[in-house]
Amino acid sequence: MGLGKNYEGQDCSLARSLELLGERWTLLIVRDALYGVRRYGDFLSHLDIPRAVLSQRLSALVDAGVMERRRYQESPPREEYVLTGKGKELWPPVLALAQWGERHMSAAGPRRVFRHVPCDAPIGAGATCSVCGAHVPAGEVEIWPGPGADLTREDPVSVALRGPHRMLEPLP
Amino acid sequence: MGLGKNYEGQDCSLARSLELLGERWTLLIVRDALYGVRRYGDFLSHLDIPRAVLSQRLSALVDAGVMERRRYQESPPREEYVLTGKGKELWPPVLALAQWGERHMSAAGPRRVFRHVPCDAPIGAGATCSVCGAHVPAGEVEIWPGPGADLTREDPVSVALRGPHRMLEPLP
DNA sequence: CGGGTCAGTTCAGTGAATGAACTAGGATGG
DNA sequence: CCATCCTAGTTCATTCACTGAACTGACCCG
Known part of the structure; x- marks a missing residue:
């Protein structure tokens, strides 16, 4: 661009x-x-x-x-x-775009699921926790593979993301 | 792309x-x-x-x-x-990106301000109303020019946006 | 010394973006 | 009835950016 x-x-x-x-x-x-x-x-x-x-x-x-x-x-x-x-503050727009894609562009169900670690609860719209309702910064989020995840990729990052992973923690 | x-x-x-x-x-x-x-x-x-x-x-x-x-x-x-x-559901990601730009890329202050019409209150992070706290759909939002607005453009849309305008209502 | 890894740079070929010109259907005005 | 204008496009030559493959250079290991 x-x-x-x-x-x-x-x-x-x-x-x-x-x-x-x-x-x-x-x-x-x-x-x-x-x-x-x-x-x-x-x-x-x-x-x-x-x-x-x-x-x-x-x-x-x-x-x-x-x-x-x-x-x-x-x-x-x-x-x-x-x-x-x-850069970390880009988490809300990135999540918002991904959630839109999930709702409207992904037939196989979510590829990744995000959970608020302190509450152990899923994250909903606007990067807010579905339990405590607070705005969740990226550092408090754990990434889990979702039902639509692709398990065929073999690069180190894809392999590491087959298990749960705390966001911003070094990968792989 | x-x-x-x-x-x-x-x-x-x-x-x-x-x-x-x-x-x-x-x-x-x-x-x-x-x-x-x-x-x-x-x-x-x-x-x-x-x-x-x-x-x-x-x-x-x-x-x-x-x-x-x-x-x-x-x-x-x-x-x-x-x-x-x-398409209307793209409002949260669009707002999230614009808010990030406002915080980090705009020196002159906000160019546009968004208000939740029923509450007459500004809209905060995650497209939620700062008063009622609810997720605000695009149709309930009013756009106002902000302090950083550019008043030199003369195309019909820019001119119409010098005053307040209800989102999704036909423009100009 | 030979081979390997990581983090890039260089380069030719291709595809997309750009701006200007052109097209087409209908309205408007004299 | 003819000339002109408006809106919504398409076409086209040029420029620019992306792509993939090859190359560079610093360093390590055996």
């Missing part, structure tokens, strides 16, 4: 968001990051994204302050990408 | 949604439709979108059951595009 090139005339915060997030692949990268994916190679194998695009998108997310690139070992030097606070 | 071409390997409802909604311009068209825009020419002048792209996107939205194309006058024959129930 033409970064900064087009949506500029739009008098709308949605357009501001989409200049960054509306690019192909970008929201899927953020979703994976929320799940806990941190390494270049894991994004690559889980998303099946061209390497050049992944590099460009990660740089854009870092430049926008949504992710942070940091060295997690010195020898050999290895970088990881983690969400900043700004 | 490669419709049906790429995100297919993705085991995720978000990817299903993005195959349709992740294409350039599509969510902005949905936003305008939520505001009440219905006619080809109004989308065109408000969005500054190439005609060919608008035609393709509207067709895709109609094919996906998000919008409905219908004749609103016979002579001369004129078509309008209105959101279906499935």
